[in-house]
Amino acid sequence: WVYKAGHPIFNVSYKWNDSSKSIFLSVKQMQKMDSLTGVFKMPVDIEVTTNSGSITTRINIASKDSIFIIPSKEKPNLIIFDKGNYLIKELKFEKSIDEWKTQAEFAINPIDRIRALQELTKDSNKVNYVALFSKIALQDKFWAVRSEAISSLGKIETKDDNIKQQISSTLIDAYKDGKSDVRNRAINELGKYRGNNVVETLHNALKDSSYTIMSSALRSLAKADSTNAIPLFTAYIDTPSYRSTVCNTALNQLAKFDSAKAISISIKKTQYGTPIWERNTALDILAKYGKNREEIKTLFTSLLNDKNGGIKATAARTLGNIGDESVIPLLEKIANDTEDPANETAKSSIEKIKKKKTESK
Numbered sequence: 001w002v003y004k005a006g007h008p009i010f011n012v013s014y015k016w017n018d019s020s021k022s023i024f025l026s027v028k029q030m031q032k033m034d035s036l037t038g039v040f041k042m043p044v045d046i047e048v049t050t051n052s053g054s055i056t057t058r059i060n061i062a063s064k065d066s067i068f069i070i071p072s073k074e075k076p077n078l079i080i081f082d083k084g085n086y087l088i089k090e091l092k093f094e095k096s097i098d099e100w101k102t103q104a105e106f107a108i109n110p111i112d113r114i115r116a117l118q119e120l121t122k123d124s125n126k127v128n129y130v131a132l133f134s135k136i137a138l139q140d141k142f143w144a145v146r147s148e149a150i151s152s153l154g155k156i157e158t159k160d161d162n163i164k165q166q167i168s169s170t171l172i173d174a175y176k177d178g179k180s181d182v183r184n185r186a187i188n189e190l191g192k193y194r195g196n197n198v199v200e201t202l203h204n205a206l207k208d209s210s211y212t213i214m215s216s217a218l219r220s221l222a223k224a225d226s227t228n229a230i231p232l233f234t235a236y237i238d239t240p241s242y243r244s245t246v247c248n249t250a251l252n253q254l255a256k257f258d259s260a261k262a263i264s265i266s267i268k269k270t271q272y273g274t275p276i277w278e279r280n281t282a283l284d285i286l287a288k289y290g291k292n293r294e295e296i297k298t299l300f301t302s303l304l305n306d307k308n309g310g311i312k313a314t315a316a317r318t319l320g321n322i323g324d325e326s327v328i329p330l331l332e333k334i335a336n337d338t339e340d341p342a343n344e345t346a347k348s349s350i351e352k353i354k355k356k357k358t359e360s361k
Contacts, residue, residue: 001088006037012081013094016072023048023070023079027061030092039064045083049106050074056083078102085111097123101132110142117145121152130156130163134170143179150174150182154189168193172201180210187213191220199225211241215249222253229257237265244277251281259289263296270299272307279311287318297322304330309341316342320349323356 001007009031015024025046031037041062048055051074059068080103081093095103097120104116117136120129130153137149153167171193174186187205190198202224205217218236222229236250251269255262266282274282283303290296300322303315316334319327331353334346 001040004036004038006031007088007090008040008042009090009092010081011092011094014079016075018075021071021073023072023076025059025068025070025079027059027066027068027081029061029064033064042087044081044087046070047078047080047083047108048072048076049078049080050076054108078107080107080109080112083109085109091115095119101129104132104136110145113140113142113145114148117148117152121155126152127156127158127160127163130166134166137170137174143177143182146174146177146179147182147185150185150189154185154192164193168195168198172197175201175205180208180213183208184210184213184216187216187220191223194224206236211245214239214241214246218246218249218253222256226257230254230261233257234261244275244281248277248281251278251285255285255289263290263293266290267296267299270303270311276308276310279308280314283311283314283318287314287321291318291322297324297327301327301330304334304342312340313342313345316345316349320345320352323353325353325357328353 008029011028011030013026016022017024027044029039033039039062041060043058043060046057046059046068048057048070050072055072057070059070078099079093079095081091082089100116100119104113104120107113107116113136117133120126120132123129133149133152133156137146137153140146140149150171153170156163156167158164168190171186171190175183175190177183177186183205187202190202199221202217202221205213208214208217214236218233221232225232233250233254237247237254239246239250241247251262251265254265262285266285269278269282270286271279283300286296286299297319300315300318303311304319304327306312306315312334316331319331328350331346331350334340334342335350337343340346
């Protein structure tokens with residue numbers, strides 16, 4: 001790992017032999033072998049869990065393809081390759097659905113539980129695991145596993161109203177989590193569902209201590225309660241938050257529902273002195289929804305004199321996309337000033353306008 005390239009890519013499987021009370025563990029290294037990447041040699045801890053408990057056995061991998069015989073008095077319920085997840089590796093471990101379910105719920109290491117959840121979500125019948133995902137989302141002792149379980153619930157597609165109700169109820173309960181990352185994942189997923197309880201929870205999330213969660217709640221309400229979206233987003237347009245996270249989300253969502261209103265607000269927010277994050281969002285909205293309007297082109301032209309180099313570069317780039325030849329002299333002035341931070345952007349925009357003119361002939 002240190003002196004040469006690459007890392008091991010393991011393909012692991014096993015068979016249980018009841019007569020010999022042994023596990024036959026197959027370990028193959030699948031990485032492409034070349035002058036820099038060869039066979040990796042290392043000790044690996046294998047944890048075997050049976051009804052009687054867990055035993056760890058250390059094997060020593062020294063070849064590309066190996067089979068190890070591990071004694072076990074009982075048939076294993078769960079086998080963990082690289083207990084503790086110490087190795088930098090890629091791992092494909094062939095296991096049954098029941099084994100992945102056991103690992104998702106009972107593996108000691110959180111990474112192993114997360115990996116099991118990810119494997120279960122690959123199953124086309126993952127709707128069968130709603131109860132398991134819900135239990136883990138609410139009860140696992142590590143926040144990242146709870147978050148992953150919520151993500152797993154979000155990947156379930158169903159038309160069954162009872163299952164939808166079960167998932168949304170779990171997400172509502174998950175919003176009570178003490179970890180903001182878990183609450184945010186729950187609020188993001190809640191936008192896929194409908195109902196008074198869903199809408200009420202999303203509105204409660206607008207009062208959360210996390211600006212990220214507030215923003216997620218706005219996006220989810222755009223889907224869960226679209227009828228009341230416009231006044232809601234308008235109300236949060238000027239909400240103070242770190243890097244204007246909340247008001248930028250509100251403005252972006254408003255643009256999807258009422259672009260004319262969003263353009264009107266964005267024009268005001270382009271003014272010098274407005275927080276830079278809001279100015280950038282406003283310019284993005286104007287470039288997307290209003291670039292064909294004459295007053296917007298005039299606004300971007302005026303911003304070529306802005307004191308902020310980033311804003312000036314954005315204006316130059318947008319004018320290049322609009323393709324109006326009349327702004328070429330102004331862009332050339334910036335392009336000829338090697339000290340101007342928008343210098344290269346202006347050059348690129350001039351080329352774009354001229355190319356567009358040539359193609360139109």
